[in-house]
Amino acid sequence: MRITTVINLFLIIVLLSCSDAQDQRAEDRPKEKTVFQTSNPWKPVIDVRADVAIVYSVKDHHENGGMTFEERVQSWRDRGYTTHFMSGIAWGEYQDYFTGKWDGKWHLDEGQVTQQGDTIWHGHMVPYIVPSTNFIQYMKEAVIKRVIDAGIDAIYLEEPEFWSRSGYSEAFKREWKEYYGFDWRPQHESAENTYLSNKLKYHLYYRALNECFTYAKAYGKSKGMDVRCYVPTHSLVNYSQWMIVSPEASLASLPCVDGYIAQVWTGTSREPNYFKGERKERVFETAFLEYGSMESMTAPTGRKLFFLTDPIEDWPRDWADYKKNYQATFTAQLLYPMIANYEVMPWPNRIYQGLYRTSADSDEKERIPRFYSTQMQVMINALNHMPLSENKVSGSQGIGILMANSLMFQRFPTHAGYEDPQLSNFYGQALPLLKRGVPVKTVHIENVSFPETLKDIRVLIMSYSNMKPMEETAHGYLAEWVKSGGTLVYSARDEDVFQRVQDWWNTGENDFKAPSDHLFEKLGLDVPLEAGEYQYGEGLVRVLRNDPKEFVLEAGSDDDFVSAIDALYRKTTGEGLAFKNNFTLTRGPYEIISVVDENADATPYTLEGMLIDLFDPEIPVLTTKVINPGEQALLFNIDRVDNRDIPQVIATAARVYDEEIAEHSYAFLVKSPLNTTNVMRILLPKKVADIKVIDHFGEAMKVESSWDEVSKTCFLRFENNPEGVHVSVKW
Incomplete structure (x- = not known):
């Protein structure tokens, strides 16, 4: 039976009255610094070793061997992951709603429709939605309740998107009459109609998220759970540029919203803009403004914010394009030192198993090259250790x-x-x-x-x-x-x-x-x-x-x-603006640098020290790094390590577990996806005398090693395995 309004009211009462003793205390939760989202069950080729696997969609996927949502969740839990849940609020695999399976009524008329009468589709039988009260009820009963019953206490409803060009469906007209008290007016006929139309679109997703999240918290309370609710959303900059309406900043003041994921990546940041009369892509600068708009939207409210980057993007391009723009967006996110929570990637299945062009002028396609997967994993493992910092990005503040x-x-x-x-x-x-x-x-x-x-x-x-x-x-x-x-x-x-x-x-x-x-x-x-x-x-x-x-x-x-x-x-x-061609920031041992182009000063930026280049899959030790205009760098500064006598992994394309330090030895376990190559630099007190790398069967693995006396680091290269590789070094 469908949950009635009476039951919903009861759950709200439970939310208000249930004892705090029933809550799962935040300090008792596992670490949730890094996350990724996937609709797949666990597979060895996508085991990226972030803290949290956000399992996408409650639909039981035939392509996943007929696994239920609950089975997909359990597959990640079995591998040690905290599991959260994500689905769309403006679109999703809700065919059972649109085709009448849920309540016996056809609801495809609730899609967003243009002036020409065309429904805006996100996929087959998946329209962008006019979120009616009936659809909200479906989300509560068919999606949110099932997720909480599966023991998940963090829900992400992503991308509350209403296209500006839509607003002509019968469903929208009904919402207009109810909201304004007078008949619908076509937005193309006047500026005022456009403004009224967009204010309504804004309101509808504000209402949808408010009601869904309020229900989630109340239902969770009834089961002794403290359910957290997040909104993964593009930035206000991007939605405005792409002509999409979304509630954005107003959600941060809702008591039922615990935070956001800032969905910024190459696909949003490469949208062209004008400067000096030229329309072109300015990926770093656009990303910097996008992340900034999300940071400033949430900072005064104290809400949690994850920054997302994507090593590829939605549109098929070549691997060199992905690499260049990934570095630009990745650097931009790190220049916000008071944000240290990250979605390290969406959709690892398409990143590791998708086929993309080998070069811009070739139709030949291949899976992610080893050099790029290694570099990417070095970068995302740096995020697992990226500290908050009181430092300011260089330049005139305020x-x-x-x-x-x-x-x-x-x-x-x-x-x-x-x-x-x-x-x-x-x-x-x-x-x-x-x-x-x-x-x-x-x-x-x-x-x-x-x-x-x-x-x-x-x-x-x-x-x-x-x-x-x-x-x-x-x-x-x-x-x-x-x-x-x-x-x-x-x-x-x-x-x-x-x-x-x-x-x-x-x-x-x-x-x-x-x-x-x-x-x-x-x-x-x-x-x-x-x-x-x-x-x-x-x-x-x-x-x-x-x-x-x-x-x-x-x-x-x-x-x-x-x-x-x-x-x-x-x-x-009392002082003028400092004009320059670069942005720099130090966060713990990490040096983050971007040099802008289209500036009167075309001088490269040079940094000296004992540096590891984390954008180079060889993770070389450098004493000088030169960054040219239009380029970025992420460097590990060995000189900033507090105690260099303590053995430690300072750069790696795998995640480190179970460290054991003795007087003359250092051992640990590393995990990362199958079919990828690990590189690592280990800081040691003295030159290494013995190295053992053992797979999960106890067999010795092929390993490449070298010693850098100046930095006192040992370099290792071997194949990754999500089952774990045991490394021990002696000196």
């Missing part, structure tokens, strides 16, 4: 760029000639500074009520050319920040057609022509406001009457903007 969820609302369709090519009104505020070596930070207007949001911001850049404030209360917090000494830069012509949509700034007691007029009034300034500089309390307001896209759509058009920010930064801090 430049913020304001964002709002409504960045997603003006992207499609076009009205009255409004254009924002490739989200240039956002990138026009960020790239002129980022490309000059200034580590700009994004700030979410939804979070300005949290004191932590603006406490380190000295100059805040904002525009309402591409977004609008969804609540007027934000302006009060911004005004107080300026009054206390902050510097606010407002850059917009305020001429776009979305300034005139009916919303809080021009309804009720408000009669402002643009939302910025309300902000300026809060700042004690008369409107309309011309370009210029104004004082408010201890702070400054600088108004530029340019849409930010003007700074990037033509070469040389950003000089005045950068000069203005530099001058304001000097007034605020």
Whole structure:
């Protein structure tokens, strides 16, 4: 029988009243620093040895030998993994819902539909969903309940996505009438209709996640479990650029949301943008802004955040392309030192067993080359040890760029000639500074009520050319920040057609022509406001009457903007911006470096020391590393090891277990996927005298070894095995 509303209410009461003694205490849980997601059962070729295996989908897969969801989960538990669960909230293998198997009713009419009447499909019989209350009930009963009954206490509902071009289905029209109280209006007919349509799309997935997660926590409580709920989601930057609407920042304030996975990878970060009038891919810079928008969205709320990278991407390309862009996104994520939880990869099956081109100009395909799988595993094993750090990425601190969820609302369709090519009104505020070596930070207007949001911001850049404030209360917090000494830069012509949509700034007691007029009034300034500089309390307001896209759509058009920010930064801090062509950060023994191109300075960055290159599958010891413009580096700095007399593995393409240290020996077990090659550097007090590498059958394995006297490291190379390889060295 279906769970009734009465039972749902009972579960909410249980959630509120159940004793804390029933909770599984967070400190008693296994380590959950690194995770990966897979729809497969355990296989030796995908045993990547992260802390958590996130098992995807409750569907019983025929391609997995007919295994049930519960059997797939158990296969990972049997190998020592903590198991979590993930599925889509906007799409998924929910054919039993759409074809009527669940409740006897056909629900394919609940797909997202374009103006042309086409359903937007994610796969066969898998439409992108208009999340009705009936679908939410299905998710609770058919998915979430089953997952919790399987003993899983962490649920990830990913990608709450509503395409901007959709909004024409009968299901959406019904939701419109219920939400607004009047009949549906086609979004292509006016800017206001578009704005209303996107606000509804935003609300529908906010509602869906709120109800699903509230149920999950309540049902978990009824079974004595503390269920945690996470949202894997693309960044606000990417969703805005790809013309998708999602709740994003608003979810962080929900008590039922415990955190996010920042889904940033080559596929999102290679989306072209404009700078110096040129439209092209800028993977590192875009990834840096994407990760930054996720970090700033969650930091003030204290929610847990995982950063994701992917060694390949959704679209088929060649292995050299994957490698180059993986390094760029991987470096970008590491430049956020207060994030140290990672999804090390999605879909290991397609990474290790998929076939991709051997080169850009060849149709020949092969599985992942050994050199790349080795490098990748060195990188993801570094994530298992990547520390949090109070260090700051190099460059002038305190430049913020304001964002709002409504960045997603003006992207499609076009009205009255409004254009924002490739989200240039956002990138026009960020790239002129980022490309000059200034580590700009994004700030979410939804979070300005949290004191932590603006406490380190000295100059805040904002525009309402591409977004609008969804609540007027934000302006009060911004005004107080300026009054206390902050510097606010407002850059917009305020001429776009979305300034005139009916919303809080021009309804009720408000009669402002643009939302910025309300902000300026809060700042004690008369409107309309011309370009210029104004004082408010201890702070400054600088108004530029340019849409930010003007700074990037033509070469040389950003000089005045950068000069203005530099001058304001000097007034605020007493020193000008530090312009350079690189970003560097030290996290424990790790050195993270990126050198940007399209900069007046084309000088390579050089680092000296006792360094291991973790982007090189040979993990060589270097005394000098040169990084050219457009390149990145991840280095292990042996000079930063606290106690070099203690034997330790400092770089490896396998995960180390069961270490045993004696006076003259060091032994351990390593595990990693089958059909991959392990390389490792072991720091030792003296030159190694004896090496034994034994497989799980007790047989000696073929091993390549060498000794580096300067670094006092032993290099080993041998074949990996998820069953474990025993290594012992003596000196």
